[in-house]
Amino acid sequence: MKQNRPEQSAIVPDIDTILSEIDRNLEVATAKLFDLISIPSISSEPESKPAIERAAAWLERELAVMGFAAETVQTAGHPVVMARSTAGDDASGDLPRLLFYGHYDVQPIGDRDQWVHPPFEPEVIEEDGLHRFYGRGASDSKGQLWTFIEALRAWKAVEGQFPAEIVIMLEGEEECGSPSLPAFIDIRRDDLACDVAFICDSDMWSPTQPAITTQLKGLVHERVIISAPNPDLHSGHYGAVAANPIRILSTILAGLHDDAGRVTIDSFYDGVREIPESLRAKWRELSRHEGLFDDVDLRGGSVEAGYSLLEAMWGRPTIDINGITGGNQGPGERSVLPGSATARISFRLVAAQDPEAVRQKFRDHVRARLPEGCTVEFVGADGSSAVMLSQDSAFLRATARGLEAEWDTPTILKGTGGAIPLVQHLADGLGAECIVIGWILGNDAIHAPDERYDVERLRRGTRSWIRILDEVRQLP
Amino acid sequence: MKQNRPEQSAIVPDIDTILSEIDRNLEVATAKLFDLISIPSISSEPESKPAIERAAAWLERELAVMGFAAETVQTAGHPVVMARSTAGDDASGDLPRLLFYGHYDVQPIGDRDQWVHPPFEPEVIEEDGLHRFYGRGASDSKGQLWTFIEALRAWKAVEGQFPAEIVIMLEGEEECGSPSLPAFIDIRRDDLACDVAFICDSDMWSPTQPAITTQLKGLVHERVIISAPNPDLHSGHYGAVAANPIRILSTILAGLHDDAGRVTIDSFYDGVREIPESLRAKWRELSRHEGLFDDVDLRGGSVEAGYSLLEAMWGRPTIDINGITGGNQGPGERSVLPGSATARISFRLVAAQDPEAVRQKFRDHVRARLPEGCTVEFVGADGSSAVMLSQDSAFLRATARGLEAEWDTPTILKGTGGAIPLVQHLADGLGAECIVIGWILGNDAIHAPDERYDVERLRRGTRSWIRILDEVRQLP
Numbered sequence: 014m015k016q017n018r019p020e021q022s023a024i025v026p027d028i029d030t031i032l033s034e035i036d037r038n039l040e041v042a043t044a045k046l047f048d049l050i051s052i053p054s055i056s057s058e059p060e061s062k063p064a065i066e067r068a069a070a071w072l073e074r075e076l077a078v079m080g081f082a083a084e085t086v087q088t089a090g091h092p093v094v095m096a097r098s099t100a101g102d103d104a105s106g107d108l109p110r111l112l113f114y115g116h117y118d119v120q121p122i123g124d125r126d127q128w129v130h131p132p133f134e135p136e137v138i139e140e141d142g143l144h145r146f147y148g149r150g151a152s153d154s155k156g157q158l159w160t161f162i163e164a165l166r167a168w169k170a171v172e173g174q175f176p177a178e179i180v181i182m183l184e185g186e187e188e189c190g191s192p193s194l195p196a197f198i199d200i201r202r203d204d205l206a207c208d209v210a211f212i213c214d215s216d217m218w219s220p221t222q223p224a225i226t227t228q229l230k231g232l233v234h235e236r237v238i239i240s241a242p243n244p245d246l247h248s249g250h251y252g253a254v255a256a257n258p259i260r261i262l263s264t265i266l267a268g269l270h271d272d273a274g275r276v277t278i279d280s281f282y283d284g285v286r287e288i289p290e291s292l293r294a295k296w297r298e299l300s301r302h303e304g305l306f307d308d309v310d311l312r313g314g315s316v317e318a319g320y321s322l323l324e325a326m327w328g329r330p331t332i333d334i335n336g337i338t339g340g341n342q343g344p345g346e347r348s349v350l351p352g353s354a355t356a357r358i359s360f361r362l363v364a365a366q367d368p369e370a371v372r373q374k375f376r377d378h379v380r381a382r383l384p385e386g387c388t389v390e391f392v393g394a395d396g397s398s399a400v401m402l403s404q405d406s407a408f409l410r411a412t413a414r415g416l417e418a419e420w421d422t423p424t425i426l427k428g429t430g431g432a433i434p435l436v437q438h439l440a441d442g443l444g445a446e447c448i449v450i451g452w453i454l455g456n457d458a459i460h461a462p463d464e465r466y467d468v469e470r471l472r473r474g475t476r477s478w479i480r481i482l483d484e485v486r487q488l489p
Numbered sequence: 490m491k492q493n494r495p496e497q498s499a500i501v502p503d504i505d506t507i508l509s510e511i512d513r514n515l516e517v518a519t520a521k522l523f524d525l526i527s528i529p530s531i532s533s534e535p536e537s538k539p540a541i542e543r544a545a546a547w548l549e550r551e552l553a554v555m556g557f558a559a560e561t562v563q564t565a566g567h568p569v570v571m572a573r574s575t576a577g578d579d580a581s582g583d584l585p586r587l588l589f590y591g592h593y594d595v596q597p598i599g600d601r602d603q604w605v606h607p608p609f610e611p612e613v614i615e616e617d618g619l620h621r622f623y624g625r626g627a628s629d630s631k632g633q634l635w636t637f638i639e640a641l642r643a644w645k646a647v648e649g650q651f652p653a654e655i656v657i658m659l660e661g662e663e664e665c666g667s668p669s670l671p672a673f674i675d676i677r678r679d680d681l682a683c684d685v686a687f688i689c690d691s692d693m694w695s696p697t698q699p700a701i702t703t704q705l706k707g708l709v710h711e712r713v714i715i716s717a718p719n720p721d722l723h724s725g726h727y728g729a730v731a732a733n734p735i736r737i738l739s740t741i742l743a744g745l746h747d748d749a750g751r752v753t754i755d756s757f758y759d760g761v762r763e764i765p766e767s768l769r770a771k772w773r774e775l776s777r778h779e780g781l782f783d784d785v786d787l788r789g790g791s792v793e794a795g796y797s798l799l800e801a802m803w804g805r806p807t808i809d810i811n812g813i814t815g816g817n818q819g820p821g822e823r824s825v826l827p828g829s830a831t832a833r834i835s836f837r838l839v840a841a842q843d844p845e846a847v848r849q850k851f852r853d854h855v856r857a858r859l860p861e862g863c864t865v866e867f868v869g870a871d872g873s874s875a876v877m878l879s880q881d882s883a884f885l886r887a888t889a890r891g892l893e894a895e896w897d898t899p900t901i902l903k904g905t906g907g908a909i910p911l912v913q914h915l916a917d918g919l920g921a922e923c924i925v926i927g928w929i930l931g932n933d934a935i936h937a938p939d940e941r942y943d944v945e946r947l948r949r950g951t952r953s954w955i956r957i958l959d960e961v962r963q964l965p
Binding site: 055056057058059120121123124127188189190216230232234236241242243244245246247248249250251252253254255256257259260261262263264266267268270309310311312313314315316317322325326329331333334335336337338339340341342343344345346347348349350351352354356357359361383384385386387394429430431432455458459460461462463 | 531532533534535596597599600603664665666692706708710712717718719720721722723724725726727728729730731732733735736737738739740742743744746785786787788789790791792793798801802805807809810811812813814815816817818819820821822823824825826827828830832833835837859860861862863870905906907908931934935936937938939
């Protein structure tokens, strides 16, 4: 870790040669990334545990081969792969210490039939003028973490040593809310201490314009299961008179928003402050940039009245229904009055909203609307709070300059509706400055069928890290 | 078929001996029924086609062994098993001709995990003072059709011939709306012509009180699939602004009824006449009988305002939601904004409502509520109209007397919320009088997990047919 660094190192790295090394090795780097994508490391499905272990072992091996001191650290949940540069590689103690975070776990694939391309067999396909590849985790987030690993490899291959002390942390449970991470960070505080943490799991503003995400929403997942007083009944016999949990659930879900698109849960907005006019002005400016909504058709959507699209996405708490299940799921028709129905809900929180308080308000809301004799069960996973990161710091400006050098256009500081629980854990646990970047695009279909990425973004993302390292290296 | 029958046959059958034969053979009859229940003849699932064929072949063989002229008749859908008594057995032309209808197909099992007992491995279990057995089709309707087959076997075993000309028709697609039956009836009109058709697929009033169902509702199944303009999206990125088909579908489903429990679809009630005061009075009288609602907990239900439970069930058109599916169905949480959501709806119709007209009104209703940019797809199966059968005829009175003789208590003439499309087809196609009876009970869990029946009801249902045949035999 940088403590009292002497004057700027006299050795000026040969950035052009490092960038050429990345271009030269692109085919190999792509093939290695495909190996990683081929491992179905779905963190939320217990049957995928062996794949999780396999992905961690694969990463540890790759990092060890590059000369890192690498280890797979078991947690109460899925393992964390840790790697750090060794003394010979970085002249530790004299250089800034940089933490690189990525996650190797992926979302479930959902309905396999909705994938045109197989979810775990990536191959390069030429389409839309790109060398595209498909697979769960292609962009979220194996395609992200591979950019900094390949960049560090190239830097060391050319220069012989890193321009900073490097710590790499690859998590295996980001897609299920990072439940084991706070304890892990607490135990490994010294190993993780850093001057800046780069969280590489975010998106660009557009295919040609880089971005740093400085504001993230909190996230609470909640499953609600409503049961009638009877198990399944014949709907012909009792449909007209007995409780139907699907009808009850639908009514509750339909009532979560009023006609203005505001959430109706009592005191849901408590502690939510109006978006400051300065930020609204900035976002109004941003929304004039092209690109952000190019890949999505917003017709039929329902935005809270009084707010712009960006304000609703980044600055207002929202509720999504992520799944619903009840009664007949088979191929044929069935005259059944189901005994229960389930919805999966998620809350996206801002600033001062406490995840557990929101969860309780929702539960109270549902209980108050439950007809007599019916019961409700809730299943909740750990929640995370919203995060507001620094909008201006030496590291942030250096990162923005690095991105700008690669993409030849200004870096946009943006918010997101997404959550990365890790950011809060790192900020709280280490007191480290966090910088959230990445090269995901809106039409990468992350969390959806046919998730994709492309070779050119892998290349330019990797090159971006070289530019960023070069900028960080020159900080006083 | 009875044409100009001479005076009453002089030979008086030995009813007590026939009844004893049924009691004597009970174990064998139960074992045979178990063989039939073990065949998973689910008519609505294409992969069950071999089981359907196996069930039909099993029945044809059993009926042939009993001396019937039996055949399996292929249709555009699943086969119909036909059997008729031969000349030596019934002195045809001189006796009334009776048609016995049952169906050998069953409902899907739904979620296997919800069954405590295996759905296709029946065995006798002593519980609640009964010799109960579990299995899909145990009561609906293999346990029903087996009562008249075993009764006819016993009659012939004791008497050497039947007291009537017998036609048996066992259908394989009742649980999916009998789509092939109208064409089949048309082609086999002469074989099916009869003086009365007994439809054995209905329920008792209570465990101790028999009933004849004289009023059935119509039925329309409809699947509605709502799609957003985008396929699945990341709910963190676009949840606040893009269309969510689950939310749209929930809102439409929640709005199908107003606060008074009335259906809100425009002109849904067109042609529906108020229930005549005479019928309401009769039903008020019936609702003082104990038993009908003993097995079901009606708390949380929603009955149309202004109507009693029986009136809502038997005399008012209703809508049920039988299933709903959308977004994440996996074991873990997934931050997905789904591309589509599906509901399965059924309409229970009365008197003059036309199934196709109701379907179109529903489709118009949904289309009118569809947000811009979203699309809807409908998948409909054949519908059936409501049926009002004779409330008073010689055959009906004979049947009621027969039931009364076995159960030693009056037979109740009742309605049902259920539909048996076949009844309309038979009434329309043959102009035959239809009598709908059976020994199903409310807690038999038909169409639900752990469907059940018991040996005593099998015995007394079988014995009931002997009493009915004896009454019919004596009609002038």
